[in-house]
Amino acid sequence: MTDLNIIIGGPQGGGIESAGQIAVKSLVLKGYNILGSREYHSNIMGAHSYYHLRAKEDKPGSLTLPVDALLALDAETVLTHYREVRPGGIVVYDPAVKATRVDSIQPMAPPLKERVKKDLESRGLPTTAEGALKAMESEGVKLVGLPLKAMLRKVSEEAKAPIASVSKTVNTLGLSAMLYMLGVEPGYIEKAISLQFAGKEKVIRMNVAAARIAVEYVREVYGEPEVLPDGPHKGKVRMVASGNDLVAMGKIVAGVGFLSYYPITPSSDEALYLERHKYVKLDDGMAEKVGYDRLSVVAVQMEDELASINAAIGAALAGARSSTTTSGPGYSLMNEGISLAVEAEVPIVVTLWMRAGPSTGMPTRTGQQDLLHSIFSGHGDAPKIVIASGDHVEAFYDAIKAFNWAEIFQSPVIHLLDKYLASAMASLDREELDLSKVVIDRGKLVDNPGEGYLRYKITEDGISPRARIGDAVMYMTGLEHTEDGKATEDPVAREQMMFKRERKMRKVLEVLPEEDKAVLYGDPDADVTLVSFGSTKGVILDAMKMLEGKGVKANFLQIRLLSPFPEDLVADILSSAKKVITVELNLMGQLAFLLRAHTGVKPDSQVIKVNGRPIYDYEVVEGVLKALDGAGRVVVSGGS
Numbered sequence: 275m276t277d278l279n280i281i282i283g284g285p286q287g288g289g290i291e292s293a294g295q296i297a298v299k300s301l302v303l304k305g306y307n308i309l310g311s312r313e314y315h316s317n318i319m320g321a322h323s324y325y326h327l328r329a330k331e332d333k334p335g336s337l338t339l340p341v342d343a344l345l346a347l348d349a350e351t352v353l354t355h356y357r358e359v360r361p362g363g364i365v366v367y368d369p370a371v372k373a374t375r376v377d378s379i380q381p382m383a384p385p386l387k388e389r390v391k392k393d394l395e396s397r398g399l400p401t402t403a404e405g406a407l408k409a410m411e412s413e414g415v416k417l418v419g420l421p422l423k424a425m426l427r428k429v430s431e432e433a434k435a436p437i438a439s440v441s442k443t444v445n446t447l448g449l450s451a452m453l454y455m456l457g458v459e460p461g462y463i464e465k466a467i468s469l470q471f472a473g474k475e476k477v478i479r480m481n482v483a484a485a486r487i488a489v490e491y492v493r494e495v496y497g498e499p500e501v502l503p504d505g506p507h508k509g510k511v512r513m514v515a516s517g518n519d520l521v522a523m524g525k526i527v528a529g530v531g532f533l534s535y536y537p538i539t540p541s542s543d544e545a546l547y548l549e550r551h552k553y554v555k556l557d558d559g560m561a562e563k564v565g566y567d568r569l570s571v572v573a574v575q576m577e578d579e580l581a582s583i584n585a586a587i588g589a590a591l592a593g594a595r596s597s598t599t600t601s602g603p604g605y606s607l608m609n610e611g612i613s614l615a616v617e618a619e620v621p622i623v624v625t626l627w628m629r630a631g632p633s634t635g636m637p638t639r640t641g642q643q644d645l646l647h648s649i650f651s652g653h654g655d656a657p658k659i660v661i662a663s664g665d666h667v668e669a670f671y672d673a674i675k676a677f678n679w680a681e682i683f684q685s686p687v688i689h690l691l692d693k694y695l696a697s698a699m700a701s702l703d704r705e706e707l708d709l710s711k712v713v714i715d716r717g718k719l720v721d722n723p724g725e726g727y728l729r730y731k732i733t734e735d736g737i738s739p740r741a742r743i744g745d746a747v748m749y750m751t752g753l754e755h756t757e758d759g760k761a762t763e764d765p766v767a768r769e770q771m772m773f774k775r776e777r778k779m780r781k782v783l784e785v786l787p788e789e790d791k792a793v794l795y796g797d798p799d800a801d802v803t804l805v806s807f808g809s810t811k812g813v814i815l816d817a818m819k820m821l822e823g824k825g826v827k828a829n830f831l832q833i834r835l836l837s838p839f840p841e842d843l844v845a846d847i848l849s850s851a852k853k854v855i856t857v858e859l860n861l862m863g864q865l866a867f868l869l870r871a872h873t874g875v876k877p878d879s880q881v882i883k884v885n886g887r888p889i890y891d892y893e894v895v896e897g898v899l900k901a902l903d904g905a906g907r908v909v910v911s912g913g914s
Contacts, residue, residue, distance in 0.1 A: 275331050276306065276503065278456065279338060281355055282449065283324035284347030285381075286314055289445035292470060293345070294325025295699070296449060298514055299466035300458055301329040302701045305505025308514065309334040309812075311698040311888065313913075316539070316637040321381040322350045324914070331506050335665070335812025336891040339912055345452045347445060349374035349403040350382055353390050354914045356406035361414035365407070366452045369419040372404035386914075418496060420451055425487055432483045443484035450485035451492045457502030460489045513702045517669050517695035520707075521599075521625060522547035524673025526554055526571065527712055529564050531594030533573045534582040539637045540696035541599040541627045549573040557709075564714050579604035583611030583624070590615075590622045591750060593719075593742035595677050599625040601693075602644045603634060605651065612686055613652035614752045616775065619730065619738070621680035621687075621717075625673070628692040628808075630886040639886025640694035642808055642859040646867070648688045649837045655772065657779045659683065660837035661790070662690040664811030666700045668834075670707055674714075675790065682717035683778050684740055690836065692859070694888045695809040721745065728757040732770055736777030779838040791840035794847050796829030802898060803851035805831045805877065807865055810857050810889060817894035826898065833865065841872035848875050855901050857881045857894060863907075880907045887913025 278301070282293050291312055298308050306329040315321035326341075328334045340360035346352045349371035359365055376387050376394075391401045397412075399405035411417055425447050429440045450463050463485050471477040515523070522544045525533070535545040552571040561567040572589075576582040582598045590596035600608065605626050615622050628644040630636040648660050659679050663669040669691060676687040718739045727746040731738040738757075741748065749759030754771060756762050783791070796818060804814050811832055818828045831847055833840075848854060848869075856866045856877045863880045870876050881897030883889045893910035900908045 276329065276505065278306070278329040278502075279341040280327045280343045280345070280452070280456075281324050281341050281358065282327070282345045282347075282452075283322065283351030283355060284445065285350070286317065286321050286323040288323070288347055289442060290314075290323045290325050290347075293445040293449045294327060296446070296463070296466045296470050297325070297327055297453065298699050298701075299469050300453055300462045301327075301505075302512055302514055303462045303465055303508075304458060304502065305508030305510075306330060306701075307333045307505070307507065308701040309337060309698060311337060311694060313887065314638050315381075322354055324351065324355070329505075335816040337888055338890050338892060343452050343456055345448045346371075347448055350379050352403040352406050353379070353382070354386065356410050357393070358914065359410055359415050362416075364416045364418055364452070364455055365410055366418045366420060366448055366455070367403075367407065368422045370421070370423065372402065372407065374403045376401045418451060418455055418492065420448060420488070420491065422447060425484075425491065428487050429480065429484045432487065433480045435480065440480050440484070443481050446481045446484040447488045450488040454489045454492050455496065455499050457499050459501060460485065463489075507701075507703075511704065513704070513707070514699055515666065515702065516543070516697055516699050517666055517691060518543035518697070519547055520666050520670040521673045521689070521691065522551070523707075524670040525597060525677070526551060526569060527560070527709065528674040528677040529569060529595050529714060530571055530597055530677070531569075532586065532589035532596045533571060534576050534585040534589075534598045535573075535600065536576050536579045536582050536604060538579075538601045538604045540629060540693040541601050541604070541625065543696065544599050544625065544627075545573060545575070560709055560712070563712065579607035580611065583608040583615075583622075586622045586624075587611060587615055587618075587620050590620050591743045595681070596621075597623040597625060597677075599627070601627045601629050602631050602647065605644065605647065609651050609653065612658070613654060613656050615686040616652055616656040616658060617752050617754070618750050619684040619775070621684050621740075623673075623676045623680050623687050623689060625689045625691065627696050628690065630693075630884075636886045638693065640692050640809075640859065640888055641884065641886060642692060642810075642864070643861075645690070645807070645836065645860065645864040648690055651688075655775075657775055658685055658837060659687040659779075659782060659835075660690055661687065661835055662808045662833070663695065664808060664832055664834070666695070666698070666702065667706050669695060671711075674712055678713065678715045678717075679782070681719065681740075682715055682737070683782055684717065684737060685778060688837075690808065692809050729759045730755060730757045730771065730774070732757060732774060734777075735781045736774045737781065783838050783840060786835065788843060789834075791835040792843050792847065793832045793834065794829060795832065797827060798829065798850060800827045800829040800852070802826065802828045802853045802855055802902065803831055803848065804828055804855050804857055804894070804898070805833065805848075805865065805869065806857040807833045807836065810859070813889050813891050814857060814894055816891040817898070820891060820895045821898060824895070824899070826902065828898065836868070839868060839872045844869070845873040845875065848873060853878045853902070855879045855881060855898060857889070857897070859883050859889060879905060881910060882907065883910045885911050885913065
C-alpha cells in the first residue's frame with residue numbers, strides 16, 4: 275500500500291504554505307487520503323518553515339518520520355532535515371546552496387547549529403549544506419539538483435514577465451520536480467495549481483509554466499519516473515480543510531450569531547474564516563432545523579481578550595449563539611469573564627486552541643498544556659463543560675454540540691483543541707460531514723416568559739427557563755443572587771445557588787451519551803491501555819497497529835469530556851486494564867493527574883512530548899515499549 279511522506283522546507287515567507295497546499299491538492303486529486311501540517315517560527319519572515327505531508331490509501335491518523343522526499347528551498351532546510359530522509363528517498367535542492375556553512379545561517383538556532391556541526395564532523399564531512407547532502411547520499415538518498423536561477427529565467431521568458439514577477443514560482447519549480455519524481459503526473463500538479471490560485475489567471479499561468487519547466491528538466495536529467503498508482507478515491511468530490519476551517523464551519527452550521535476575538539496564534543485563522551463567510555444561505559433541510567434560511571455572523575476583532583469574553587457574554591444574553599476564540603495567554607485574560615458566565619449562567623462557547631507555554635512560550639508550536647487551565651479557570655467554584663476534539667471530524671461536530679450544551683445547561687463550554695489540529699490539513703468525504711446528523715437544541719429558551727419571571731428559578735435539574743434580555747424584567751449580575759437575580763449575601767440563598775449550579779454539571783453526566791464522554795478503541799482484553807485526549811487520537815490509533823506487529827496488543831481510551839469528568843465510566847473501563855499508560859503533550863501529566871483525582875487509577879507509565887512538535891506514531895510505539903520494560907516516564911523528542 276502507498277504510504278508517502280514528504281517535507282517541504284524553506285524560509286518563512288517563501289511560499290511554503292502554498293507549496294504544501296498544492297502538494298495536498300495534487301495527491302487528493304490522485305485519489306489519496308491526506309494529512310498535512312505546517313511548522314513555522316513565530317517571527318514573520320526569514321526563519322525556517324516546513325510543511326509535513328502524509329498520503330495513504332487509508333486515512334492517515336498521524337505524521338511520521340523518516341520521510342520519502344525532502345524539498346529543500348534553501349540551505350537551512352538541507353541542514354535541518356538531512357537526518358529525516360529514509361534510505362532510498364529523494365531530496366530536491368538547489369546546488370547553489372552547497373557551499374553554505376552552518377555558522378553562516380543567521381536564523382538557525384545556535385543549539386541546532388552545534389548539533390549539526392557535531393554530527394557532520396563525526397562523519398568526517400564539512401559543516402556545510404554539501405556535507406549534509408553527502409551524508410544523505412552515503413545512506414542511499416537520491417540527490418536531485420535543480421538550477422533554480424536558470425530555471426527562473428526560463429519561466430520569465432515563457433511567461434513574458436520580468437524575473438522579479440516570476441521569482442515567487444521558485445516553490446512551484448521545486449515542488450513540481452519533487453512530485454514528478456515521486457510519480458505524480460504533471461496534469462495533477464497543474465490542476466492543483468489552478469485550484470490553489472483560482473481566479474488569479476496570471477498567477478496560474480506563471481506557476482503552470484514553472485511546473486512544466488521543472489518536469490521537463492527532471493525528465494531530461496533524471497529520466498522518466500515510475501508512475502504513482504491512482505489512489506482509491508480518485509474521481510470523488512472531496513474536501514480539504516484545516517482544523518481551524520472545520521471548527522468555523524461547525525459554528526456556522528450551529529447557527530453562531532456572534533464571534534469575538536483578539537488576534538492570537540493559532541486561533542486567528544478560525545476567526546478570519548468566519549469573517550470571510552459571515553453571510554451564509556442555508557439549504558432547505560438545514561433551514562428547517564434551525565428555523566431560518568440565512569445566517570449573518572457578526573465577527574468582531576476586539577481590543578483585547580477581556581473585551582472579547584465580555585462582548586460574547588453580552589451577545590449571548592441578547593439571545594445570539596455566541597462564541598469567542600483564543601489561545602492560552604488570551605484565555606488567561608478571560609478568567610474573570612468565565613467566572614461571570616458561570617455565576618450569571620450565560621451560555622457561551624470558548625474555543626481554546628492550546629499551544630506551547632508557559633507564558634508566550636513558543637506561540638506557533640503545539641502542546642496540550644492548558645488542560646487543567648481550562649477546567650479550573652475562573653475564580654471560586656466555577657463549574658463548566660470542557661470537551662476535547664481528537665480529529666477534524668470531531669472538531670466539526672463538537673463545535674455544534676458545544677452550542678447546544680451551552681444553551682441546554684446554561685453554562686460556558688470550553689472547546690479544547692491545539693495548534694497541531696488548527697493547522698493540520700485533512701482530506702474528507704462528503705459523508706463525514708453529514709448535516710442530517712446535526713441537531714440544534716436551544717434548551718429552555720422561552721419567548722414569552724410572562725409576569726413573575728424568575729431568571730434563576732430553582733429547579734430539580736438546576737436549569738432555569740431562559741429568556742432574552744428585553745423579553746422580561748430580569749436582573750443579571752456577577753454577584754450572588756436570589757431566584758429573581760437580585761444580589762444577596764443571605765447564606766441560605768447562597769447555598770441554593772451553589773448547589774443549583776452543581777446539579778447542572780451532574781445533569782451533564784446524566785444526559786450526555788457515552789461517546790461524548792469517553793470511547794474505548796480496540797480489544798478490551800488488550801495487554802496495555804493507552805489513555806489520552808485531543809489530537810493524539812489518530813497517532814495512537816496508528817501506533818496500535820504498529821504495536822500489534824511487534825507482538826503488543828493495545829487498546830486506547832480517548833477521554834472526550836474533561837469537565838465534568840466522567841469518573842464512573844472511565845473507572846469502569848479501566849477496572850479491567852492490565853497496564854495503563856497515558857500519552858500527553860505536557861510535562862506535568864495533567865491527564866494522569868485527573869485520572870488519579872477522579873478514579874484513583876495511577877497510570878503505570880507516562881509517555882510525554884514537550885518540544886512543541888507533534889507526536890509521531892513511531893514515538894508512541896517507542897514510548898510504550900520502553901514503558902513495558904519498566905520506564906515510569908518516557909520522553910519522546912522527534913521533529914525539527
